[in-house]
Amino acid sequence: MNCLQRAKEKISSGARLERDDILALYEDNDLLYLAEAARHVKESKTGKKVFYTVNRHINLTNVCKANCPLCAYQCKSGSNRAFTLELDDVAKILSQVPSPQSLSEIHIVSSLHPTKDFAYYLDAVKLVKKILPHVGINAFTPVEVVNFSQISGQSVAAVLSELIGAGVTSLAGGGAEILSDRVREIICPKKCSAAQWLEVMRTAHRLGLRTNASMMFGHVETIAERVDHLLTLRKLQDETGGFVAMMLFPFHPANTELGKTFDLRGVGSWENLKMLALSRLTLDNFAHFKAFWVMLTLPIAQLALSFGADDLDGTLGEEKIIHAAGAKSSTAITRETLEKIISEVGYQPVERDSFYNEV
């Protein structure tokens, strides 16, 4: 039996895929076989339900000392694009949320500001908690947590405990990019290492703080590095069970240094959907996969529901990070639109909180 046949047999019997299996499936490039199998896995985990959340994104600042080549959002202080929200600004944004009672999550991710101290970030969380006590706060990626640890001189565990105390209810899944130091050296040399990213997640899970996970692909990584990334996440999930949902970020090259340097064009919808299905098949211990519509555009996000995704994420307010890199989707969407998109394809829309409890 060749490698591909073995992989397909494992899928039929529900056995775990290993590195060679995944690479063989990638190579085979049978998009709809992968879709069928991934959809089957999705339905075995969450049936006909497709989740969404009513949330709001807050990006505290775009001034950054990491200046990763992959990023179109960050800028240096003094740039005419630079902004940094003070607490008053955050309060103002929150006071403008149209119906705060219907909100179930605030998502806060930001750049690594060169001079703001850890207290600044903590205060922002406390303010959100004070104004919207009923709302889940999904905030900060491990990259930011490592930065907090460095600027405050505290351990990662101590930083996480303080964040929990301030009101953070789950950590964001970003900043993973590709968990390979070879790749990170090229795309984000000043960001935390792969080992540090994983250590933050492990520690968070140990402290009972659940997190998401992600992969950014379609830049300088090899296919084997994508697969190893997925296997690394799967291994940690075996150990802790603390990951809630997985997201794939196709790299948007517009306005990035990385895009320019390597003349990157971004992957097509084929590759996007193929990676989604393949990731769903690989990460057999993850319950939820997001089709993040801001990145994919709504029509492709709808299509992704047939490739293993079970979550369209949220009705976010102004999204800045991906739009800086040329995303064409609109920046907000209504609950009605999300529900319609889900129902249209035969699934049942379910509004969720950060932990996929129905609300």
Add this chain to the structure above:
Amino acid sequence: MFVRGELERIERKVFSGERLTREDGELLFACKELSWLGALADYVRKKVCGERVYYNVNCHVNLTNICAARCKFCAFGRGEDDKGAYAMTIDDAIKLVTEASCDPHLTGLHIVSGLHPTWSFEHYLSFVETLHEKFPRLHIKGFTGVEVQHFANISGLSVEEVLLRLKSAGLETIAGGGAEILTDRVRNLLCSKKATADEWLNVARTAHKLAIKTNASMLYGHIETLAERVEHLIKLRTLQDETGGFQTFICFPFLPKNTALEKTIKQTTMWDDLKTMAISRLMLDNFPNIKAYWVMLTVPVAQVALSFGANDIDGTIHRENILHDAGATSPRALTEDEIIKIIREAGRVPCVTGGNQ
């Protein structure tokens, strides 16, 4: 692989090469099993046309947007005095094609236009003659069944005579548009002033008899029922059984923006687009080629459509007008390199055609 009951029965039929019935087609439209449908269509595509994906390096020439028919689904047609109305002169057409010919790979022209209320058939014919004379290397595909019927009406010639004159002027293939939905109910409501369903089919039949290949299409996602989509496909299949003269079928999702239906009809979803593509491949078992027309589908959907039964992605186009008037968000042209990259990422073999498809 993961379906039960009726769908399993249809799956067995497809695997054994048995023709699908009208009822099967309607069941497929009612089902929500998108990836299953795609995989089934992909199986047929592999069997019928292998791994090649066709594209062409072409230039669209829309001679005029002034149109006597003014169909409700059209954002391109205008009255003579309307803002944005235009009618090319022969020199304009030569200029456009000369510009497009800067690309040494250009192989074909695609000429479709409004039904100009005062132009004679001879005038239309003179464009073909001149372009053919000036650019003898270029394959000329042009005029839909609707235009050919219009030429017969205004010239008093038979459809056969019109086609013969077009052919001797240099036209090689008839375009696939104007089929819309081939039922009189839909046509009476949306496009009562142009060729009827029977007339459209008759033009195709006559062309095939004269050894002129034609394309076929379906404009869906407006007021038609799913049963009417199936009926449309079966009408095309029946004629293809008779003549074998259709080479490519193209699915056109209706784009409502700037049309008379804008307020009442919502644009189709990608899900519907891919489903319709797959069902077309499954129902049209005697058509060699199914085209994913990227202008209407958008590039991302057209790429994915390659695994839903499509084996053709149309062309570089040079400058698309008709659908961009209807709010198409895709680019107006693609480069050959872009098209090749789209096809390769899907693991298929790009293959340039002579512009006939």
